[in-house]
Amino acid sequence: MTDQSLEGVPPIRAARLPLRGIALGVAALIALYVLPDALSNYWLRTFISAAALTIASLSVSVLFAQVGMVSLAQFGLLGVGGWFALRISHGLGVPFEIALLSAGVSAALVGLIVGLPALRMRGLYLAIITLMMAGAIQVLISAFGFPDGGPGILGKSTGARLMMARPLIAQGDGAYLRYAIVVTVLCYLLVLAHVRGRPGRAWAMIRRSEVCALAGGVDIVAYKVWAFALAGFLAGVAGAVLAGGVGQLDGSAFPASQSIMLFALTIVGGAYSWFGPIIAGLMLRAFPALLNDFRVDGNIATMVFGIGLLHALITAPHGIAGQLSDLAGRLRRAVGGERKAGP
């Protein structure tokens, strides 16, 4: 139902992408140089998590805004990526970048499996199927846990736990936040390259009408699978960034409900805007941290998110990012109007 209620929303307009790209680049550069030095250690760690969740939200956005498909398994895929990143990092002692890419590739492969039902389903049924996949991932993770430096396939230690090695150039929290922001920007550029290329055009046709896309010669199966693989890759990378930030991952932190929360807040943030996933990442991690810093019960965040989702579904299908964009447009028009009215 959710995607149907938002069917009338136009996709990202290619003509405006360069401007947005420039804005994204400028924002990233500012964040890269100013943010880490201005933050306390509490907020450094919070923003590392927020960066990881921004990438995860971007993976939801790719499927929902570009192809019109709802996947409720993306947070589970983040766990899959984190699992592989930890196992490869501990087992082979490879550089962080290799673990990061391996996490993306392994989650992309699992994402392909998650996406197989999408070849025949969409809407509510696809959402339910992917939620069941997230539940299956939750069961596996809670049963076996994350690798912590031991031998064997599961990598479970019987003694002291190993922490995942961070990149050589980003050992401290400040440097790692910069690193996480760079990875986030690279993920955005990867998505942008897809959206502006052949896959983006094919996804747009599939989103409008699969029949028309088929008539237009679009290989629907291939492009849907491609979208799920790309979204899985992004979720896996997010898992590796998160694992590097904390040093390890906990089996209890990947319930299926988190996948629903990730999807909901991507809608609230604005799935159709490049800024939406950033808002979603901040809402998922920075907002509860802010409440906690003021000693307010973090569970209140969940209530606020519920109200935000209702608001988005009823009055703001573009999400917060859309509202900010509208506000900026009104301001531009107001300023332009004043100029025209002047002498």
Next chain:
Amino acid sequence: MISRQTILAAVIAMLAVCIGSAAYAADPKCGANTGKAATGEPIVVGGIVSITGPDNFSSSGLAAAAYFKCLNANGGVNGRPVKYLLEDDAWNPEQSSQVAAKLIRDQKAVALVGNMSFVDCGANQGIYEKEDIMVIAGVGVPRDCFFQKNYAPTNAGPRVSNTKAVMDVARTYPGKIKRVVCIAPNIPNVGEWSCTGAVAWIRKQGGDGKIIAFDPGSLDATSIVLEAMAFRPDVISVGTPKGLAVPIFAAAEEQGLADKVHFAGPASLYNPDFPHAIGKYWDGKVTVDMELNAATAGTPDTQNWLAVLDKYGQASDPRDTFSQAGYLAARVTAETLLKMDPAKIDRASVTAALRNVNRFESDMFCSPWYIGSGPRHNANHAGPVSQVKDGKLVPKPVCIESEDPELDDVHAFEKTIGIAK
């Protein structure tokens, strides 16, 4: 002949002594016990507990907070008050890592005290080692809490606790306990690990054991009980939190198992409500481990803990085993700080001083507790057990030393500091 006045004087004197001793018992002793509030530069001490989330798991931190308030009202650390900052990790490893960075790097805490969390030990091992800060935890649960150089819990942990419960049943029925089943939730680093001590011990005695790990999110108590009985056990240890244990005991009651198998459980079942929750059927038939001596023991330190909570804590603060553990963590830290030069208290000196604690006595422990410079800490491995009786958990008047083979390195270290012979 004794005159009436003499008898009256004796009665008044006895009353005065009684009133005086009662007032003495109700007046808590903390630190130097000067009765004067500390006013110097605060010493920052942190603590991480789980307040929000699936359950409020914070009584250890609350007891530590009460003790530090008492300490500050009684001279503090040679005139310097302790600024105790208690943070909530909400059972979330990411949040745990964030609040650890806040306490250690932003607030410059010299030590963390009274921690009580399922996720803290794993999530923050890296920062504890990197910053070389000691954590005198109240309650360690997962395996990670007992395998770190910088993490010393005052409690025994679920593995030691399970082992002691099974050992007590075996000693109560000599020669009759050969097969043990241990039931635990499949929480990584907690569930199966908490059972392997009991199973290893019974195998060492020539018996056999089996671990049943289940998903706590989908508990099917009858299936678990039937699976346990298929092993033909002599003892079933229900190594779960109280909320999960009650349906398992109900399922066992439906099968009429109390007269066929002995039932036991770790300290997670040591809760005053537990006997009522499982019902009269189990009267005299369940052994529950205690990580520390009973809250009702009436010994001096137990009385002091209760007095500290009454005067400096909240009425709603739990008076449970975990609260005892938090009080002990705060007490050992305060007593260590009191021995230091107040002008030279920083993280490095506090870490070094805490690692030098090779003997700490309390009547809540069965044997001396210590921190030491060893690579890991599991100093509390001896304690009493209790029996469900007349709607209460009645302590047995013996201390049981856990014979978990995993403690071999701990015993070896204890010999080097003179704790073990």
